[in-house]
Amino acid sequence: MVNSAQTVLSPSWPDRQHIDLISEAVVRVLKGTGIRIDDVDFVIDSGSDFLDGRSISNCGFLGAMGAHHKEESRVEEDGLWALTYGANKIAAGSASVGLIIAYSKPSESIVSNFWADMLEPFTQRPIGLDHESAAALYGQRYLARAGLVADDLQAVSRRAYRLAVSNAGVDLDAVPDDEAFWSEEVSSPLRRADFARPVDGAVAILLASPDVADQITARPVWITGMGSAIDQHFIAAREPDSLPAATAAAKSALRMAGTDSAKDYDLVELSGASTVGELMVAEAIGLAEPYSAIELYRNETASLNPSGGALPADVIMATGLVRVHEASSRLAGRTDSGDIGASSALVHGTGGFSMQNHCVVTMEVAS
Amino acid sequence: MTLTDTTEVARSSAENMHYMPAQLTIPYTLTPGQATGIFIAELVNKRLLGSRHGDEIIVPAQDFSGSTGEPASGFVEVAPVGEVQAFTTNAKGTLGLVLIDGTTTPFLHKLVGFEPGSLEIGTRVAAIWSESPTGNSVLDLAGFGPIGEAGTFEPKSDPEGLAEPIEQIDYTMTLDFKHAYGAYYGTLFDGVETGRRIRGSKCSKCRRVLLPPRAVCDSCFAPATEWADVADTGTIQASSVVHIEFLGQRKQPPYVYAEIVLDGASTRLIHIVGDVDAERAKTAAAPGARVRAVWSDQHTGSLGDIEHFELIEE
Ligand SMILES: [Zn+2]
Numbered sequence: 001m002v003n004s005a006q007t008v009l010s011p012s013w014p015d016r017q018h019i020d021l022i023s024e025a026v027v028r029v030l031k032g033t034g035i036r037i038d039d040v041d042f043v044i045d046s047g048s049d050f051l052d053g054r055s056i057s058n059c060g061f062l063g064a065m066g067a068h069h070k071e072e073s074r075v076e077e078d079g080l081w082a083l084t085y086g087a088n089k090i091a092a093g094s095a096s097v098g099l100i101i102a103y104s105k106p107s108e109s110i111v112s113n114f115w116a117d118m119l120e121p122f123t124q125r126p127i128g129l130d131h132e133s134a135a136a137l138y139g140q141r142y143l144a145r146a147g148l149v150a151d152d153l154q155a156v157s158r159r160a161y162r163l164a165v166s167n168a169g170v171d172l173d174a175v176p177d178d179e180a181f182w183s184e185e186v187s188s189p190l191r192r193a194d195f196a197r198p199v200d201g202a203v204a205i206l207l208a209s210p211d212v213a214d215q216i217t218a219r220p221v222w223i224t225g226m227g228s229a230i231d232q233h234f235i236a237a238r239e240p241d242s243l244p245a246a247t248a249a250a251k252s253a254l255r256m257a258g259t260d261s262a263k264d265y266d267l268v269e270l271s272g273a274s275t276v277g278e279l280m281v282a283e284a285i286g287l288a289e290p291y292s293a294i295e296l297y298r299n300e301t302a303s304l305n306p307s308g309g310a311l312p313a314d315v316i317m318a319t320g321l322v323r324v325h326e327a328s329s330r331l332a333g334r335t336d337s338g339d340i341g342a343s344s345a346l347v348h349g350t351g352g353f354s355m356q357n358h359c360v361v362t363m364e365v366a367s
Numbered sequence: 368m369t370l371t372d373t374t375e376v377a378r379s380s381a382e383n384m385h386y387m388p389a390q391l392t393i394p395y396t397l398t399p400g401q402a403t404g405i406f407i408a409e410l411v412n413k414r415l416l417g418s419r420h421g422d423e424i425i426v427p428a429q430d431f432s433g434s435t436g437e438p439a440s441g442f443v444e445v446a447p448v449g450e451v452q453a454f455t456t457n458a459k460g461t462l463g464l465v466l467i468d469g470t471t472t473p474f475l476h477k478l479v480g481f482e483p484g485s486l487e488i489g490t491r492v493a494a495i496w497s498e499s500p501t502g503n504s505v506l507d508l509a510g511f512g513p514i515g516e517a518g519t520f521e522p523k524s525d526p527e528g529l530a531e532p533i534e535q536i537d538y539t540m541t542l543d544f545k546h547a548y549g550a551y552y553g554t555l556f557d558g559v560e561t562g563r564r565i566r567g568s569k570c571s572k573c574r575r576v577l578l579p580p581r582a583v584c585d586s587c588f589a590p591a592t593e594w595a596d597v598a599d600t601g602t603i604q605a606s607s608v609v610h611i612e613f614l615g616q617r618k619q620p621p622y623v624y625a626e627i628v629l630d631g632a633s634t635r636l637i638h639i640v641g642d643v644d645a646e647r648a649k650t651a652a653a654p655g656a657r658v659r660a661v662w663s664d665q666h667t668g669s670l671g672d673i674e675h676f677e678l679i680e681e
Contacts, residue, residue: 014386017549023583037588053389053544063585109544121538122403123427123505127477133462136455137475144488187457232433236464236475237425240453 001221001363002208004325004334005029009201009313010171012107018052019064021202022103026066029099029204033216041095042071044086046079046102048317050114065101078102078271079203079321080349080359084226086207096209102318103202111198111316118353120233132195134235134354135274136187142241142276143189146291150189153275154182155297157193157311160278164308169326171199172312194275196314203321205328221328224344225259225362227252235354241291243277246284246348246358253346253360262286265362266342267303267330269323271310271350278309281348285360303342306330320349320359331365343367385548385556385668393540394614402428402439404532410507411500412530415447417470417522424470424522427505434472444526445469446519447494449511454478454486465492465511469522477510493517503533551580554594560668567632569593575633599660600679601629601636606652608645621645623652627676641675651678 005028007013007021030037043065049057058065058074065072075082079102086098106114115131143149164170176182181192213220229248231238250262262268262285270285272278282293287304296304307326310319327345329335344364351357399407406416406428418428418439426445431438446468453473454463461481464473478486479495492511500507548556551568555578558564568580572589576597584591606625623643626635640652641661652658658676665672 014547015549015553017547017552020549020551020582026588027583050542053391053542053546063581063588064583066583066588068586068588105547108546109542113542117540117542121397122399122407122536124475126505127462127475127510128459129462129475130457133455133457136457137453137462137464140453140455140488185456187455189455234433234472234475236473237433 001205001223001324001328002035002213002216003029003033003206004204004328005031006169006203006322006325007201008171009169009199009315009322011197011199013105013200014107018057018103018105018202019061021105021200022061022101023064025103025202025204026064026099026101029206033206035097035206035208035216037066039097040066040070040099041097042073042086042089043067043099043101044073044075044082044089045100046075046077046082046317046321047104048076048114050117051104051106051109051316053109061103066099071095077317077357078349078351078359079318080324080347080361081228081320081351083205083207083321083324083361084228084359087223087226090207090209096212098207100205100207100321101202102315102321104315104317105200106198106316107200114316115353124234129235131273131354132187132190135195135277136190137235138241138280138354139190139194139274139276140188142280142291145241146294148294150191150194152294153190153194155294156275156278157182159297159300160305160308160311161193162308163306164312167308170308170313190274190276196273196310197312199313199315201313201315201318201322203315203318203325205321205324217332219332219365221331221363221365223361223363225253225255225257226360227254227256228357228359230352230357233353233356241280243280243284243355243358245356246281246350246360247286249358249360250285250346250348253362257362259362262346265303265344265346267327267345268305268348269307269309269327269345270305270348271314271319271323273310273314273350273355275311277350277355278311281350281355281358284358285346285348317351320347320351323347323349324361324363328363331363385553387546387548387669389544389546391540391542391544393542395538395540397536397538399533399536400430401532402430402442404534405442405529407503407505407507408530408533410496410505411502413447413494413496414526415445415467415494415508416526416529417443417445417467419443419524423472425472426467426470426474441525442529443522443524445522448514448517448519449474449492451478451486451488451490451492453488461486463492463511468519476505476508478512479510480512503536551582555580556668559670559672560666563599563662563672565597565599565629566594567597567634569595576631578629578632578634578636595631597632598630599662599673601627601632601658601676603640603652603656603658604628604635604654606640606648606654608648610645623648625652625658625676627658636670638670638673639675640678642677
């Protein structure tokens with residue numbers, strides 16, 4: 001990875017279309033690299049027709065992506081999967097420069113419908129299941145098993161919002177001071193603050209083969225491991241308070257990277273669709289023992305989600321790739337905020353109804 | 368007027384933050400298949416069916432276990448009573464995971480009829496059947512309520528007299544959107560609405576005029592921040608007489624669709640050529656034919672303000 005860029009992530013971009021957000025991210029990712037759009041061999045993008053409100057929506061966005069007359073392919077999953085697709089293409093030797101793009105404007109649609117429309121339509125959708133009640137069913141069981149109450153989850157959510165305020169990439173002036181946001185049950189036992197806040201935005205990552213990367217930057221970020229896994233669809237049949245698919249994805253990435261544990265990484269960026277979801281991911285990938293991840297938040301862990309993570313800024317379909325932007329910018333020294341001297345990072349993304357799918361990518365810079 | 372400054376483009380839109388509301392309604396004929404089809408069909412008979420997969424018994428009945436992939440070895444009839452494993456309440460009501468007696472995987476459904484605060488993990492519940500069943504919905508089982516006097520029994524293997532599976536369930540997905548025009552489309556549509564003025568953006572590299580206007584040229588990926596006026600007359604590049612009817616069609620066929628290059632634009636606009644007989648259109652609306660916009664009385668600020676294009680007869 002030789003460069004990355006994103007737009008500001010905002011709850012609403014009322015004066016910009018998808019193409020405006022996408023082209024801003026793409027223009028910025030090329031800037032200063034010496035790579036021109038003509039040098040890009042392929043474009044892999046990630047988005048959702050359902051969120052975009054048009055079928056095969058990428059076809060209308062090709063110009064903004066710089067994909068004119070190029071190989072282009074779309075992943076209907078978080079952009080982190082698009083990254084693994086692109087990395088595999090380069091690793092296979094069929095291309096040397098690739099552009100990975102993810103975007104969404106959830107402000108243009110009704111997010112609960114987007115999630116509910118993923119559901120099996122015979123026994124799950126008609127009863128009124130939505131992504132918040134599904135997260136809450138995990139929440140009730142997780143809290144009971146971990147011996148926590150809903151107020152304890154503020155260790156996760158307040159930290160996330162505090163960090164997002166100091167993240168220039170997130171449109172958030174202050175930690176919300178609305179009492180209902182933190183305390184009122186939306187889907188018991190979870191409150192508004194426990195659910196990821198949908199935001200609009202676009203992100204782009206520039207990938208290159210080693211020979212090209214070395215010409216562009218003295219500090220390329222190398223992808224060292226990739227893994228993904230999927231849980232079963234029926235929420236009732238999944239594990240009650242853990243995410244085995246996230247464990248499988250992390251295992252696969254760590255094995256490829258030749259490392260033993262997620263704890264070996266200087267920096268970790270996770271995508272949680274809810275506070276409980278983020279805790280379960282932290283445990284699933286091995287950052288904490290089962291039901292104890294809250295301690296990572298109670299005892300400030302600087303290496304975990306320094307960006308604030310997905311809770312204050314969930315660019316649905318792009319959140320995992322934003323995590324890559326955050327992590328790789330820090331590793332490459334492209335950010336002035338929060339340089340913690342990291343030389344390796346582990347990034348997690350999720351997709352599907354109630355975190356059914358998980359993807360983990362590990363990366364490092366020469367120290 | 369020409370604008371070369373992008374910040375000015377952005378400012379003009381901030382005053383007119385236009386949205387286009389849109390609704391997609393997509394009809395489906397869904398096929399529930401064998402296990403789910405029989406499960407739903409049996410609800411009107413007030414029978415709850417599970418499926419056996421090795422040591423697992425799953426309700427609602429499935430053709431395969433989602434955990435092991437094991438195919439069902441047969442149906443089992445289970446007592447419509449069980450125990451709440453988890454629940455959540457939101458503005459719409461309460462959903463709960465109910466472990467039906469004798470089964471291994473909980474069943475997610477509505478929980479109804481509980482006093483606030485009376486529901487706990489472990490609460491025993493019984494089926495509440497719909498008073499007006501439809502024969503094709505999981506909601507023929509309205510949900511689970513307080514156990515009352517309901518009794519239980521062991522799962523019964525291979526129940527007799529099973530209903531035929533439901534073959535088809537009609538369903539319509541409705542999605543609502545509020546699409547932002549953004550600075551470029553916004554400027555075009557403002558001009559169309561107020562002054563019947565059509566403007567494109569000019570690519571700084573290839574100098575083509577793009578309509579609708581956009582910030583970046585599709586071909587060159589170069590900025591296109593300069594405005595260019597485009598006439599409401601143009602030349603047909605291709606046309607087609609539409610005879611088929613399809614869902615969502617806005618005009619009764621036959622009608623003529625054409626790709627039109629407006630004078631001053633470099634890109635094609637697809638619109639309708641009106642006031643021309645379908646048979647005559649084959650020659651009269653052929654490539655090279657000249658057309659002129661017929662503006663409607665409506666000022667909606669969209670290209671729908673052009674009623675259609677009419678042929679400019681020599
Ligand atoms: Zn151009």
